[in-house]
Amino acid sequence: xxxxxLSRLQFGATAMYHFxxxxxxxxxxxxxxxxxxxxYRTKNEIYLKMTKFWGRLxxxxxxxxxxxxxxxxxxxGTNWAQYSIYVGDIFGAPLAIEATLAFFxxxxxxxxxxxxxxxxxxxxHLISIWLVAFSSNLSALWILIANAWMQDPVGFVxxxxxxxxxxxxxxxxxxxxxxxxxxxxxxxxVVGAFFVMGISAYHLLxxxxxEFFKKSFYIAATFGMISSLLVFFIGDMHAAEVAHxxxxxxxxxxxxxxxxxxxxxxxxxxxxxxxxxNLVEAFPIPSLLSLLAYHDxxxxxxxLNSFPQNDIxxxxxxxxxxxxxxxxxxxxxxxxxxxWWFAKKDKLLNHRGFLRIMLYSLPLPYIATQxxxxxxxxxxxxxxxxxxLKTNDAVSKNLTIGDVILTLGIFIILYTALAVxxxxxxxxxxxxxxxETD
Amino acid sequence: xxxxxxxxIWGLLWAMYFALDGFDLxxxxxxxxxxxxxxxxxxxxxxxxxVWDANEVWLITAGGATFAAFPTxxxxxxxxxxxxxxLILYGLIIRAVCLEFRYKVNKxxxxxxLENGLFLGSLLPALLLGVAFGNIFQGLxxxxxxxxxxxxxxxxxxxxxTGILFVVAFLLHGSLWLSFRxxxxxxxxxxxxxxxxxxxxxxxxxxxxxxAYFVTNLYAxxxxxxxxxxxxxxxxxxxxxxxxxxxxxxxxxxxSSAICIIFLTFTGxxxxxxxxxxxxxxxxxxxxxxxxxxSQYTLTVxxxxxxxxxPIVLAYKFWTYKTFSYKIKEGEVEGY
Numbered sequence: 001x002x003x004x005x006l007s008r009l010q011f012g013a014t015a016m017y018h019f020x021x022x023x024x025x026x027x028x029x030x031x032x033x034x035x036x037x038x039x040y041r042t043k044n045e046i047y048l049k050m051t052k053f054w055g056r057l058x059x060x061x062x063x064x065x066x067x068x069x070x071x072x073x074x075x076x077g078t079n080w081a082q083y084s085i086y087v088g089d090i091f092g093a094p095l096a097i098e099a100t101l102a103f104f105x106x107x108x109x110x111x112x113x114x115x116x117x118x119x120x121x122x123x124x125h126l127i128s129i130w131l132v133a134f135s136s137n138l139s140a141l142w143i144l145i146a147n148a149w150m151q152d153p154v155g156f157v158x159x160x161x162x163x164x165x166x167x168x169x170x171x172x173x174x175x176x177x178x179x180x181x182x183x184x185x186x187x188x189x190v191v192g193a194f195f196v197m198g199i200s201a202y203h204l205l206x207x208x209x210x211e212f213f214k215k216s217f218y219i220a221a222t223f224g225m226i227s228s229l230l231v232f233f234i235g236d237m238h239a240a241e242v243a244h245x246x247x248x249x250x251x252x253x254x255x256x257x258x259x260x261x262x263x264x265x266x267x268x269x270x271x272x273x274x275x276x277x278n279l280v281e282a283f284p285i286p287s288l289l290s291l292l293a294y295h296d297x298x299x300x301x302x303x304l305n306s307f308p309q310n311d312i313x314x315x316x317x318x319x320x321x322x323x324x325x326x327x328x329x330x331x332x333x334x335x336x337x338x339x340w341w342f343a344k345k346d347k348l349l350n351h352r353g354f355l356r357i358m359l360y361s362l363p364l365p366y367i368a369t370q371x372x373x374x375x376x377x378x379x380x381x382x383x384x385x386x387x388x389l390k391t392n393d394a395v396s397k398n399l400t401i402g403d404v405i406l407t408l409g410i411f412i413i414l415y416t417a418l419a420v421x422x423x424x425x426x427x428x429x430x431x432x433x434x435x436e437t438d
Numbered sequence: 439x440x441x442x443x444x445x446x447i448w449g450l451l452w453a454m455y456f457a458l459d460g461f462d463l464x465x466x467x468x469x470x471x472x473x474x475x476x477x478x479x480x481x482x483x484x485x486x487x488x489v490w491d492a493n494e495v496w497l498i499t500a501g502g503a504t505f506a507a508f509p510t511x512x513x514x515x516x517x518x519x520x521x522x523x524x525l526i527l528y529g530l531i532i533r534a535v536c537l538e539f540r541y542k543v544n545k546x547x548x549x550x551x552l553e554n555g556l557f558l559g560s561l562l563p564a565l566l567l568g569v570a571f572g573n574i575f576q577g578l579x580x581x582x583x584x585x586x587x588x589x590x591x592x593x594x595x596x597x598x599x600t601g602i603l604f605v606v607a608f609l610l611h612g613s614l615w616l617s618f619r620x621x622x623x624x625x626x627x628x629x630x631x632x633x634x635x636x637x638x639x640x641x642x643x644x645x646x647x648x649x650a651y652f653v654t655n656l657y658a659x660x661x662x663x664x665x666x667x668x669x670x671x672x673x674x675x676x677x678x679x680x681x682x683x684x685x686x687x688x689x690x691x692x693x694s695s696a697i698c699i700i701f702l703t704f705t706g707x708x709x710x711x712x713x714x715x716x717x718x719x720x721x722x723x724x725x726x727x728x729x730x731x732x733s734q735y736t737l738t739v740x741x742x743x744x745x746x747x748x749p750i751v752l753a754y755k756f757w758t759y760k761t762f763s764y765k766i767k768e769g770e771v772e773g774y
Contacts, residue, residue: 063538066491067531073501077516078523088509089732096502097743103495104751108758111488119761162509164733396517398584407524414528418535425542 004395006404007079010411012377014071016370017415021065023369026140026185027192027227028058029133033126034219040126050216053434054196055129059114060425064418066107071411073099079404083384083394087149090156090165094146094172102139106132140188141181148177150385151376152245163388176245179238180376186231187372190332191365193224197339198362199430201355204348209433214348221339228332235329236292242379243293243301246386249379251304252313253322254289263289263301271315276305313381321371321378328368335361440737444507445727447744448714449707451503453700455496456567456604457611460699461692462490464612466533466560467605470553472613472631478624479553481766483537485619488762490537492755494530504714506740510730511714518578518585518715522570522592526563533559564608565601569593572600575654575706577718586719596653603642607702610635611695614680618688621765629684632691636681643677643702655716656709669708673701 032055039047073095076084084091112120113128120128155170156163165171200217203209243250250256255271255278256263267283287297294301304312339358342348348355384391465486473479505512516523536555543549569592576596579586613635617628647670650656660666676698683691710716714730717723731737 059538060542063534066494067534070494070498070530071527073498074516074523074527076505077501077512078520079517081513081517084505084513085510088505088512089736092502092505092507092509092512092732093736093740093743096499096506096740099495099499099502100743100747100751103498104492104755107491107495108755111491112758112761115484115488115762119764159733165736165739168735168739396513396520398517399520403520407521410524410528414531418531421535421539425539429542 001401003399003401003404004392006401006408007395007399008391010404010408011075011079013408014068014075014411014415015377016373017419018065018068018072019369019373020366021061021068022140023184023188023191023365024061024195025058025065025136026188027190027223028054028061028195029129029136029192030189031192031196031220031223032058033129033133034223035216036126036129038219040122046212046215049212049434051129053212054216055113056429056435057195057199057426059110060422060429062110064422067418068415079396079399080384080394081396081398083389086162086389086394087385088162090149090153090163090171091146093165093168094142094149098139098142098146102135102142105135106139109135137185137188140185141177144181144184145172145174145177147376148174148180151180151380152176152241153385153388163385176241179234179241183231183234183238183372184369186227186234187365187369189227190224190231190336191369193220193227193336194332194358194362194365196220197224197358198360201358202430203433205352205355205359207349210349212434214343214346217339217348218343221336221343224332225336225340228329228336232329232333235326240293240295246380247302248304248307248312249318249375250293251302251307252315252318252379253375254301255315255319256289256301256303257305258303259300259306260303261290261300262287262298263293265289265292269319271319273315276309311382313379318375318379321374324371325368325375328364332365332368440734440741441727441731443741444503444731444737445707445711445714448500448504448507448727449704451496451500452571452707453703455493455500456608456703457696457699458493458496459490460564460604460608461611461615462486462493463533463560463564464608464610465616466537466556466612467564467609468612468616468631469560470557472616472627477768480541481620481624481768482616483540484766485616486537489758491534492758494534497530503740507732507737508714508725508727508730509732511725514580514585514725514730515574515715518580518587519570519592521589522566526566526570529559529562529566531559532556533563535559561605564605568601568604569597571604571703571706572597574715575600575650575656575710577654577716577724579719580715580717580723580725581719582723596649599642599646599649603639603646603702606635606639606642607695607699610639610680611692611699614684614688614692614695617684618692619763619766622768624768629688632684633681636677636684640677640681643674643698647674647705650709654709656706659709659711666708669701670705673698673705676701 032051035047035050035054039051109128109131113125113132116125116128149171152174153163154174155165155167157166197217197220200213200220203213239250254265255269257277264284264286265288266281267285268280269278270280272279289301290299291297293299304315338354342351342354380386382390384394465482469479469482473482504515532555536552536559540552540556543552573592610632613628613632617625617632620628676694679694680691680698683694712726712728713724714727715725
């Protein structure tokens with residue numbers, strides 16, 4: 001293993017680990033804010049209890065989200081110094097703006113919300129949680145603007161041996177960024193919804209605090225249904241954008257090797273990276289790939305073999321991740337519609353099998369968001385900035401293999417300990433049920 | 439012009455981080471020793487609970503702003519100082535988790551693990567940030583082939599003096615904050631501790647300022663532009679004020695200590711100018727506000743962002759500090 005591979009492992013592992021916590025923050029923050037709004041409007045105690053119960057789980061998760069995020073802010077410099085020098089003129093700005101606009105707001109008002117129950121007016125308290133929910137999503141916007149620039153660099157010139165920004169608006173309003181942003185936050189909403197539905201299902205199966213968890217479930221199911229539909233349709237638009245700006249990534253997502261007009265999608269497909277073709281291709285749906293990628297059944301789709309062979313990503317992981325993501329995304333739509341319907345008709349307790357499915361589905365959106373990032377980032381390889389800079393040329397020059405092995409090792413030990421602690425606390429407080437409010 | 443402005447902002451962000459998270463780190467280091475009863479410990483955490491996270495954001499902003507305004511410095515500062523920076527980050531991770539989860543666990547073994555973690559996770563960043571800046575003030579061994587130091591070479595006398603100064607200054611800062619937020623017995627004990635810490639901080643501050651004259655070039659700028667001597671003077675006045683006000687005014691003592699930390703940072707940063715990371719081999723390889731900066735376009739964009747949004751941030755942060763400046767009554771711990 002060399003420094004590049006180890007640094008990729010470290011960045012990939014720490015970023016994916018960070019993204020276990022982020023989507024729940026995005027979705028659950030809004031759900032807690034909705035609950036507190038319901039309490040503010042109706043003065044019904046049950047919504048206050050809900051705010052506190054789900055708020056506590058939100059907080060435990062949030063702590064892990066911040067601590068795992070700090071390392072990412074610095075890893076561009078520590079391990080990817082050549083990258084930072086090359087793109088810092090553009091890439092640094094959204095990161096600094098994210099901290100200034102979003103992180104301060106988020107952390108300040110989380111503190112206010114948590115410690116302010118008796119110190120500020122109920123209205124200000126409600127505003128605080130909405131500011132937390134809003135700013136965590138705002139931070140997603142800025143970091144995804146930065147990430148989108150790595151996928152689809154815009155608004156720059158190459159000058160002084162680096163990329164220099166010439167058009168800030170082009171960077172901020174890049175369509176790629178906004179598709180990625182909306183796709184990511186709605187995915188986070190789905191995570192939040194399944195989290196609340198899963199834990200509610202657990203208690204409903206045990207017939208504990210039935211009213212409390214039926215109401216929680218209904219709010220989450222409604223939110224989850226809308227979000228599942230949105231994430232799916234935005235995902236479709238996002239894939240079309242990928243086809244447009246990163247044709248090699250799209251071809252890898254579909255394991256599509258040879259350029260074709262009216263390209264089909266094979267329901268069953270086994271890629272073979274080494275032979276640069278597919279081992280198995282069965283059950284084609286004619287023209288579907290052309291239709292989805294270019295919204296035209298006769299469009300020509302470029303195959304992987306039409307690109308220089310050093311410029312294509314590893315196909316199997318990207319292809320598999322994409323299939324899993326799309327499959328799960330489709331499943332979420334069915335599950336949330338059913339969940340919403342049963343909750344609306346107050347029939348949840350009659351469908352214990354369904355409740356069990358919802359309980360065990362809790363991890364599925366997590367898997368979907370993780371594989372989604374594999375599609376996005378592994379699919380971008382071998383480029384760190386698509387078409388501009390290769391990952392191999394981006395790493396810090398002074399690092400030794402020993403340095404990175406040491407830090408990666410500590411990360412693995414530390415993050416494993418954190419995962420155990422987090423999981424223990426979340427299950428403890430989730431099982432315990434709602435608190436007595438004072 | 440913008441390069442100079444961003445150099446000042448760069449220094450200011452670090453200064454704000456040290457002055458604000460400094461007292462959180464101080465209380466974290468005091469936690470296992472100062473907190474005698476469970477009530478004491480809860481009060482200590484309650485005193486920083488609403489603000490510590492937002493204080494830590496200054497560090498992230500300092501990192502982000504370095505990236506945006508001085509990308510080459512960002513790249514080399516953190517890749518050259520790879521291991522110390524990683525240790526700082528591990529410390530901050532451990533600190534945050536231990537602080538937030540201390541009162542969410544009951545198992546005694548876990549409790550003591552988290553309490554020790556809070557101590558170590560506060561000590562490590564305080565010490566190593568000091569060591570790192572102590573070395574930056576001296577200059578790093580950088581030439582055309584890169585960086586020629588390692589973790590051991592950083593632990594030189596001046597690096598260690600700066601590291602210890604950071605630790606004791608943050609301890610003092612933390613005990614002053616604690617006295618400001620508390621009443622009764624814990625308040626008196628915090629003040630008594632602050633008096634002792636003040637002498638220790640004074641000793642290391644003098645040691646730092648004197649040895650800086652011998653091992654760094656920090657004073658060159660001050661001798662060529664004597665009006666700048668106001669910066670180290672304010673640092674000293676802040677420290678004297680902190681000692682002077684310990685008994686008479688808790689808030690003034692705390693603010694004086696904050697001023698001391700801010701101008702201590704600026705004493706160093708002002709001495710570095712125009713460099714952010716000087717080379718002690720050959721100044722041609724120093725990273726300066728001019729040779730490591732972003733384009734004028736990017737600096738302009740970032741300046742507009744700062745002008746619009748920083749006042750808003752400062753306004754609501756000020757409001758938060760006002761909201762949470764009340765005295766924590768014994769037995770009335772709310773957040774944890």
